[in-house]
Amino acid sequence: MPIEMWWFLAAACGQLALAAFLSRNRSPQGVELSPQALALLRGGRRAAVTVALVALHQRGAVAAGRKGTIRANGGPGQTRDPVQLGVHRSLQRAVDIRVLATRPAARRAVDALRSELGRAGLVRPPGRTPAVRALLGCVPLTVAAGLLTARPSGAALALALGLGTLPLLGAAALFLLPPTSRAAHRLLAGLRERHPLPADRAEVTDGELVQLYVALYGDPALALFLPRFSRDGGLLARDSP
Numbered sequence: 001m002p003i004e005m006w007w008f009l010a011a012a013c014g015q016l017a018l019a020a021f022l023s024r025n026r027s028p029q030g031v032e033l034s035p036q037a038l039a040l041l042r043g044g045r046r047a048a049v050t051v052a053l054v055a056l057h058q059r060g061a062v063a064a065g066r067k068g069t070i071r072a073n074g075g076p077g078q079t080r081d082p083v084q085l086g087v088h089r090s091l092q093r094a095v096d097i098r099v100l101a102t103r104p105a106a107r108r109a110v111d112a113l114r115s116e117l118g119r120a121g122l123v124r125p126p127g128r129t130p131a132v133r134a135l136l137g138c139v140p141l142t143v144a145a146g147l148l149t150a151r152p153s154g155a156a157l158a159l160a161l162g163l164g165t166l167p168l169l170g171a172a173a174l175f176l177l178p179p180t181s182r183a184a185h186r187l188l189a190g191l192r193e194r195h196p197l198p199a200d201r202a203e204v205t206d207g208e209l210v211q212l213y214v215a216l217y218g219d220p221a222l223a224l225f226l227p228r229f230s231r232d233g234g235l236l237a238r239d240s241p
Contacts, residue, residue, distance in 0.1 A: 001156040008146025011161075012139045012167040013199045019135035019174055035211035037113055038191070041122060043218055045110050050117040050222070050235055051215050052087040053202045055079070057229055058207045065094030068234030083109045097234055122184040132174075139171040194218050201225050 035055070041046040053070060056062040056077070065071035071094035077086055086109025091099055100106055117123045124132075143164040152160045197217050198204055201224050204213070213221040222230040230236045 001152055001159050002150035004161050005146045005150035005152055005156075008149065009163055009167070011083055012142040012146075015135045015138050015142060016174070019132045019139075019171070022132050022135070033117075033187075034083075035208070035215040036081065037117060038188065038212070039215040039218075040110065040113055040117065041180050042188055042216065045107075046097065046101045047218060048083055048110050048113065048216070049087055049097065049106055049141075052081070052084045053097070053233070053235065054204070054214050054222075054226065055081070055084055055207075055211055056088055057226070058210070061088060062091065064229055064232035064234075067096060068232070069094040069096055070100060070233045070235075081186045083113055085109065106107055117184075120179055122187070124179045124181070136171045136175050139167050143168060162196045186214065197221060197224070 025152070033041075035051045036048045053062055056079075059077035059079070061072065061074055061076050062070055063073040070091065072088060072091040076088040077083065083106075086105040086107075087100065089105040090103035100176075103108075115121060147160060147164070149241040150160070195209075195212060195216060197213060197220060204210060204225070210221075210225045213225065217229075219236055222235055226235075
């Protein structure tokens with residue numbers, strides 16, 4: 001195989017190694033997580049906004065609007081939670097939850113929470129994501145450039161294609177890795193084991209526990225504890241990042 005091809009393969013492997021280094025999660029730190037944070041780990045941005053809406057609704061700060069929307073129903077109440085405050089500030093008018101999750105104040109609050117989880121070692125560091133994606137995108141380009149430059153043929157071409165497949169597979173696997181760490185998955189699994197979803201909502205009278213159940217289970221918990229608000233407000237949908 002031509003020497004030039006070896007150089008390009010080495011460069012592709014180097015890009016992959018650097019992307020893997022930047023994607024690594026820190027060692028998890030013991031932190032107490034809010035229901036919004038747990039929801040973000042489980043279901044992404046919309047899940048975190050949903051739990052914030054549940055907390056606001058429990059204080060009478062938001063209500064279901066017309067045609068599956070959410071509207072403000074007074075001030076946010078006595079809360080210092082940044083996500084709840086950001087969500088409430090985003091409700092200048094009744095909006096669909098999908099739109100609400102993208103409003104600047106709500107988005108900034110959730111992004112700040114995601115950064116905190118990154119520092120705690122529970123999600124992939126969000127600030128490095130663009131660099132990681134750029135490096136992973138360069139891997140197939142580098143392999144292709146090597147093939148075009150070296151122009152191997154016969155057995156050399158077969159060897160080049162075989163070796164070039166390895167960094168390509170590595171890049172694909174790294175790209176498909178979930179943003180949450182294994183520690184986050186263990187944390188959520190442990191909480192679900194300790195807090196199984198009850199069969200009857202009358203078993204739970206603590207509002208913070210309701211928020212925890214919604215954070216851990218999503219739609220099933222919404223339908224159990226807040227059926228009317230969830231249905232009329234358009235909350236009952238699959239959580240998305």
